[in-house]
Amino acid sequence: MAVESSPEVGDHAATRRAWQAAPGRRASVLRGLLRDRIAVAGMLLVGLFTAAALLAPMLAPHDPNAVDATVRLASPSLQHPLGTDELGRDMLSRILFGGRWSLGIAAAATIAVMAIGIVVGSVAGYYGGALDTAIMRVVDVLLALPDLVLYLAIVGALGSGLRNVLIALIGVSWARYARIVRGLVLSLREREFVRASEALGARDRRLMLRHILPNVVPPVVVLASLQTGGLILGLAALGFFGLGVQPPTPEWGTMINQSRLFLQTAPALMVWPGLAISLTVLGFNLLGDGLRDVLDPRLEPDR
Amino acid sequence: MRRILVLVPTWLGISFFAFALASLAPGDPAELILARELDEPPTPAQLQAFRERFGLDDPFLVQYGRWVANAVTGDLGVSFRSGDPVFGELVSRLPATLQIAVPGFTVAVLLALLVGVVSAVRRNSLIDHGSRVGALLADSVPSFVLAYLLIIVFSVVLGLLPVAGRGGPEHLVLPVLTLALATTASLMRLTRSSLLEVLGERYVRTARAMGLPERWVILRHALRNALIPVVTFAALIFGGFVTGTVIVETVFAWPGVGKFVVDSIFDRDYAIIQGFVVFTGTVFVLINLAVDLLYVRLDPRIRLAVDAERGRGG
Secondary structure (H helix, E strand, O other): OHHHHOHHHHHHHHHHHHHHHHHHHHHHHHHHHHHOHHHHHHHHHHHHHHHHHHOHHHHOOOOOOOOOHHHOOOOOOOOOOOOEOOOOOEHHHHHHHHHHHHHHHHHHHHHHHHHHHHHHHHHHHHHOHHHHHHHHHHHHHHHHOOHHHHHHHHHHHHOOOHHHHHHHHHHHHHHHHHHHHHHHHHHHHOOHHHHHHHHOOOOHHHHHHHHHHHHHHHHHHHHHHHHHHHHHHHHHHHHHHOOOOOOOOOOHHHHHHHHHHHOOOOOHHHHHHHHHHHHHHHHHHHHHHHHHHHHOOOOOOOO | OHHHHHHHHHHHHHHHHHHHHHHHOOOOHHHHHHHHHHOOOOOHHHHHHHHHHHOOOOOHHHHHHHHHHHHHOOOOOEOOOOOOEHHHHHHHHHHHHHHHHHHHHHHHHHHHHHHHHHHHHOOOOHHHHHHHHHHHHHHHOOHHHHHHHHHHHHHHHOOOOOOOOOOOOHHHHHHHHHHHHHHHHHHHHHHHHHHHHHHOOHHHHHHHHOOOOHHHHHHHHHHHHHHHHHHHHHHHOHHHHHHHHHHHHHHOOOOOHHHHHHHHHHOOOHHHHHHHHHHHHHHHHHHHHHHHHHHHHHOHHHHHHHHHHHHHHO
8 A cells, every 4th residue: 555655656666577578578579589589580681781881891792882994784793693784884793882871761760760760659649639730730631642753843942962862761761650650659558557657746757758659669660670671671771763862872672773874795794783682671670570470460560 | 520620620630731742842933933924033012913913811720711712623833934823733633643554453452352352262372372472572672673673684685665654555565564573462361361261250151061162161151241341441552552553654654643643743742742642532531431331331240230239229
């Protein structure tokens, strides 16, 4: 009974329990993922490409932008394991360094989008009212049009290049997160532990940080793993149109755009970056499906 | 009726987004248009006259109000490049887009139904596993990579089909195939899961217990009900088709709306991009409305509920 009379004790007890439970829960998530063969395949693919991108300077046999007119469009050899492109640049090195751009941009965008989605969605769901209505109207508009149409419209207006590509990816993708977080917060508000804490006089900030946020993060992580593949595809599509990161930067989509003139004479220029994009996205999709099954079976992708 | 009212603010939001975007674009539209018309940089006096004529010095919201009032009547302004109305420019390219989108959609739906039903009926068979892998690949391989791979195999290596361009029926094969393969996966999986769910229902068991042939049970009793969500979802893959046609038209140099819009981006023709966003948004809003109405008609449970409510409400 003492617990009920003192909010401090109650909160501490709950927090302690949460802390104690956290490592175990984390371990069980990992165990669950490892049991799931599909998720393991996804983790391996994502891990492989992430490691390759991070270690690119050590792994790459050549400078990715080093032009060598003597070996233009060369077939694979010991010197150039994946051959060379139209300027004699080493394909393997460009794919490895390209991963830094493709994965790096997707990772940066994912982190930004998670943060924006959590903040905006929580505010909308927690405070409700006119603010909620206004935010959800914006979300409705962003979800009403296909992502690529919005990307094209934004990049079309602002111009191509890294900064504007990031603006497009982030400016469009936060909406899906905000909608899901808002729904979660709305239902959490009605849960007993939140009502109890509220009745005990906890402030908004405390409620949000202590009780709501920890319950919002796991489904958002699942969503992020499911959506990162889409972000990589969106980035690659902008690159393919020639509207993404500009050459000579070896971003995978941009490389495919550059390879178009050589489709008939040197299809390998398209195949390698195409394979890199496909396998990375496949990895994220497998990992996302696995995570969803383990963490939150209710969270279905909205399309 | 309520549904229509909800869609109005969404449409207004889309139009506002399109309008605001162009004002974020670097460069002065007055200068762009005048420079094209005069073939030389305009003088300040000419710029001023132009601005006054088109009200470009009015407050932002006044300009938006005027623009959206015109947009409702189908007037989306004029292309910076050609000087022709945006609406006409887009509509004149629509037939080319529909020429690949309609067969693409048809093939996608037929493929989804055929493979989806077989995967559900023969669960865990080779076809079921194959369709699962196929769906996973369709979600992971970008459609432009798929298109190029098809070109490499069928045009470059086998030499069976043209690489790009619009012409005879042989020019249609690869664009339509790309579009269908890129969009069919989700529909296929939905057909399968929807049919599986229905096959567990009591009326299916009853039909089987009555000794009806399995084929009859599936086609007459199960599929009819399983298709309700599939039909509505088929309309919702519209987004996939917009995206798909933009990419497919770019790959195959197909002179449709999508390729035109991408070209316009490189020409900094914002009026076209604006028009495309509003155009797509309008079609999307209408499709959503149609799906809602269709759902009510198709599912007797919802129809009865709606009728009952109407009767009570008077």
